[in-house]
Amino acid sequence: MPIARGELVAVLGESGSGKTTLVKMINRLIDPDEGTVKIDGRDVRDADPVALRRTIGYVIQQVGLLPHLTVSDNVAMVPRLLGWSAADIQARVDELLELVELPATTYRARYPDQLSGGQRQRVGVARALAARPRVLLLDEPFGALDPITRVGLQDKLRRIHLELGLTSILVTHDMVEALVMADRIAVMLRGELRQLATPAELFAAPADEYVARLVGMARTQGEQLRALGGAG
Numbered sequence: 500m501p502i503a504r505g506e507l508v509a510v511l512g513e514s515g516s517g518k519t520t521l522v523k524m525i526n527r528l529i530d531p532d533e534g535t536v537k538i539d540g541r542d543v544r545d546a547d548p549v550a551l552r553r554t555i556g557y558v559i560q561q562v563g564l565l566p567h568l569t570v571s572d573n574v575a576m577v578p579r580l581l582g583w584s585a586a587d588i589q590a591r592v593d594e595l596l597e598l599v600e601l602p603a604t605t606y607r608a609r610y611p612d613q614l615s616g617g618q619r620q621r622v623g624v625a626r627a628l629a630a631r632p633r634v635l636l637l638d639e640p641f642g643a644l645d646p647i648t649r650v651g652l653q654d655k656l657r658r659i660h661l662e663l664g665l666t667s668i669l670v671t672h673d674m675v676e677a678l679v680m681a682d683r684i685a686v687m688l689r690g691e692l693r694q695l696a697t698p699a700e701l702f703a704a705p706a707d708e709y710v711a712r713l714v715g716m717a718r719t720q721g722e723q724l725r726a727l728g729g730a731g
Contacts, residue, residue: 500685500695507660507667508695509681511674511713517690518670522636525668526555538634553577556627556635556665560642563623564611570596570622571607577630595625598659617648624656628663635660635667641676653680674717686710 502508510518523529524536527548536543543551564573574592583591593603599621611619620640627635637656641649657680660667671677677684678698686693686701686709694706702718705711 500692502666502668504666505664506682507657507665507669507680509669509671509677509684510687511671511677511684512687513672515689516687518672518687519638520690521687522638522668522670525634525636526552526557553581553630554632554634556630556632558620558623558627558635558637558640560639564619564626566611568610569607570601570609570611570614571603573611573622574626574629576626581630591629592625595628596622598628598662599625599655601625615648616644617652620644620652621655624659628659633666635665637667637669639670639672641671656680674713678717686713 510521512518520529524531525538525543527543527546530544565576568576571589571592574595575588578588578591592607596603596606601618601621606614606618606622611622614622623640640656641652644652653676656667659665669677669680681698683695683697684701685695686706688709694701694710696704696706701710702714705714
């Protein structure tokens with residue numbers, strides 16, 4: 500499944516489809532039984548797992564912020580491990596907090612329990628970007644958020660992806676989320692890739708009955724929303 504540099508690909512499937520396993524093979528949380536995963540032509544198994552993970556941003560639904568550390572210290576974790584200077588770390592933390600729209604002067608000294616769910620997720624994104632990764636992995640990062648916060652963060656992450664020129668892989672079970680965020684969508688079922696296509700291609704020519712059913716559900720939701728708008 501080739502992914503071009505600068506592309507945002509959504510990996511879409513129901514629970515147990517293998518989408519999270521696929522993403523974990525990219526940063527070697529899991530090694531594949533067969534086949535290879537390559538970044539810039541290099542097999543990831545030839546890289547030290549810890550060093551590899553420090554070059555790949557990883558955002559998960561649970562966020563994983565350390566509660567005893569401030570926002571600033573949470574974001575600074577990887578740069579500190581990489582031996583950056585204190586001045587460079589602070590500059591990068593402040594830059595990223597501004598990028599995710601959490602003004603540094605207001606938020607850098609706060610603790611995770613002083614933040615809303617959406618704010619914690621933004622800090623998680625900032626932490627994932629701290630060491631200037633080339634690749635960003637997003638494993639259902641919006642699943643625990645309310646709908647309004649979720650839509651705002653989807654838009655923000657898409658803009659960050661474009662602004663920083665990242666190659667991003669988004670794991671989701673939400674077809675609408677995949678449609679609005681991704682350049683291409685990889686549909687998985689029971690560990691198999693069923694189709695890899697642009698949103699327009701999925702709608703025009705679903706590869707099989709399963710993909711057609713997913714497309715049909717998204718189309719039905721759209722029609723229902725349009726009907727509600729017309730009724731008003």
